[in-house]
Amino acid sequence: MHRITEIAPQAIEGESFRIIAKEFDQQTGLCQKDIIPEQFAVIQRVIHATGDFSFAKLLHFHPGAIEAGCEAIRSGKNILTDVNMAVAGISKAILAPYGGKVICKVADPEIAQLALERGLTRSQAAIEEGMIENVGIVAIGNAPTALITIMKLIQEDKIRPELIVGVPVGFVNAPESKEILQEQDFPFITCEGRKGGTTVSVAIVNALLRLL
């Protein structure tokens, strides 16, 4: 085990972030000093969570996204996710003092029933029902159908969350749904292409929580 660096566990995250900042320009071909610091904090945490520097170029931010997300958290609003894995990953200890909770309804038995009645997918029904509960940030890492549902509800003026974190991973409708998100004029954080996922959506939300 001689290859293992002796380091206090609580120092590992700081050291990881230092390595990411140090290697950033070379690994990405970008200039860290040209990136808005709050956006860099989000990018850095996504790289930390994936080990993948390519997210530096894939992530895209609506200009008002970070401030809108932080304001939603500060005002005690809830965070709605598409899967329960994201509920487990988001730092509820940081969120709780502001009054918000993390909500995901996709596995609730009444959602399965509702989806059947309305001819929706469970992801769609869970998002529609979840939006009732004072949601400020919607974080979607898996289901393009959930992201498409949210965008339709916003276009129909039925809902108005402060921020959409829309980073579904995948090969069918995920890249397309994220392209459409980038064309919208409400605050979003997204990543282009097939990459994304719950790890990425959780890292983005946790970066916002740490910016407060």
Next chain:
Amino acid sequence: MHRITEIAPQAIEGESFRIIAKEFDQQTGLCQKDIIPEQFAVIQRVIHATGDFSFAKLLHFHPGAIEAGCEAIRSGKNILTDVNMAVAGISKAILAPYGGKVICKVADPEIAQLALERGLTRSQAAIEEGMIENVGIVAIGNAPTALITIMKLIQEDKIRPELIVGVPVGFVNAPESKEILQEQDFPFITCEGRKGGTTVSVAIVNALLRLL
């Protein structure tokens, strides 16, 4: 929304797997037909979960890994994870009929106390305590300290899980811990380098569950 493909939600996974198989050779420079089908099933599910074809070359399998993992599940053994996000992600509906459960102790209050008493990290204490509970597969996507702890306990002949899924993501000790894992002579599935994470550990375990 005209760019969105009309497809039944239950057909999306199959279509995604078809696209991955179709593009595999070109995207990876490998030949799908030279890969053991059970290993390909695991690789394919990891690519599906990450949108990242580079895992085809990064994933490494001990020759007995997949059979050992499947046998552990079949015999009703439990799956121990390093983080609660993995508990949320593993397909418990497929696991349950075999009798196994998914266990993670890292957030248990008694683990914090135990870690303090023994001078361990919470990740280490959670793995040591978790191993008592008839564990067949240990799945680690986050904490290199958890993976190092497991390997030490095995070397000291204190435990003998059937399979280690060791894919911690990160910049400090994650690549090194996975290098050491690859040199061991017990069944493992790992990925080289910095990439990995809970998404990857969950995808590997869920691929095994679907192989049964």
